[in-house]
Amino acid sequence: MAVPNKKKILNDPVYGFITIPTELLFDLVEHPYFQRLRRIRQMGLADYIYPGALHTRFHHALGAMHLMGQAMQTLQSKGHRISDDECESAQIAILLHDIGHGPCSHVLESSLLDHVHHETISLLLMKELNRQFGGRLSMAITMFEGTYPRPFFHQLVSSQLDMDRMDYLNRDGYYTGVAEGAIGAERIIKMLDLVNDELVVEAKGILSVENFLNARRLMYWQVYLHKTSICCESMLVQILRRARFLIRQGVDVVAPPPFRLFLTESVSLEQFSREDHYLRAFTQLDDYDVWSCVKQWAQHDDFVLATICQMLLDRRLFKIMLSTEPFSGELLTELETQLRRKGLADDALSYFLIEGQATNAAYLPSQERINIKLRSGQVIDIADASDLSNIQVLTNIVRRYYVCWARDLVVREPVSTF
Secondary structure (H helix, E strand, O other): OOOOOOOOEEEEOOOEEEEOOOHHHHHHHHOHHHHHHHHOEOOOOHHHOOOOOOOEHHHHHHHHHHHHHHHHHHHHHOOOOOOHHHHHHHHHHHHOOOOOOOOOOOOOHHHHOOOOOHHHHHHHHHHHHHHHOOOOOHHHHHHHHOOOOOOHHHHHHOOOOOHHHHHHHHHHHHHHOOHHHOOOHHHHHHOEEEEOOEEEEEHHHHHHHHHHHHHHHHHHHHHHOOHHHHHHHHHHHHHHHHHHHHHHOOOOOOOOHHHHHHHHOOOOHHHHHHOHHHHHHHOOOOHHHHHHHHHHHOOOOOHHHHHHHHHHHOOOOOEEEEEOOOOOHHHHHHHHHHHHHOOEOHHHHHHHEEEEEEEEOOOOOOOOOOEEEOOOOOEEEHHHHOOOOOHHHHHOOEEEEEEEEOOOOOOOOOEOOO
């Protein structure tokens, strides 16, 4: 019987042809845990604003793996000793870095589980895969965790200049059509070097890093934290909140068993780590579960659940206002009054009037820094090396307050919750 060829070449719209370089990487790509990422959109509900933003976590993970391979080649070409096992493990770590994402990516991260971050779930799934593959992912897991003795591997997986960010900025910019996302990842990677096994960028790459930071800042406000995207995501969060409330009140709300499990129970990290059935149920969830339920819930007898579902399906979105300062109590009182006039009872208001805040900083020197290696050999922070006039803007945490409400809500008779 012929041995199958596992060194596949894929045609990627962002980078052209990319290769799955080893049999182990191929087997991981083929695993059901990874194939699930085909059914999870990379950008949640961003296609409500940018219709082309339909790419998936599957695309992104393969792209990040490709960039990691380029980074390994660059560092090896500069005389740094990196073994074949280390190269493979680094690519495994970045390939699986998002395997713990739930439906709709970041949108429902704190809605389905009790504040369990997707990276924590990724690590749990990597450990389960390590068990299934006889310990062959052990080195990759230490790189992912940051416990591998050579810290630059973790920096390439998760830092302020990692392969994850390089791919998603390029890829998200490509699929949204927002040109500001283009960052010249290939040049940045060519400028990478090591000092004492710590990642640095050669001085001639400063302009490319500045462009990267600028692109990240612009993409957050133009795409990731676009006001319409915030509004869509807020509506979806309220839909799950309402479905969860109804289920816990004993109301019949249809949902597939794995989805119903997380709507019925508040699952903590301790439970998730200790009890296998939660992890098994999680790996069966994807965007299709959420959207099929939203379509069915739009016909539910409960006014709140049905109305928000139908509004989201029809793109009749809540009105949203942004501000650099918290909203006054007078404004919120006025919005509540408007909704009451439409027939909503007080205990239904919180589903149709939502407050929150969004923050963004392109670069945080207080976290793991982007280090620049000067021609003298001295290593300094990018914030000190850059002559960019707006570097202070890039390092500031920018905060936006928002309020969104169902301005166009139509209530035929007074509505109250249970």
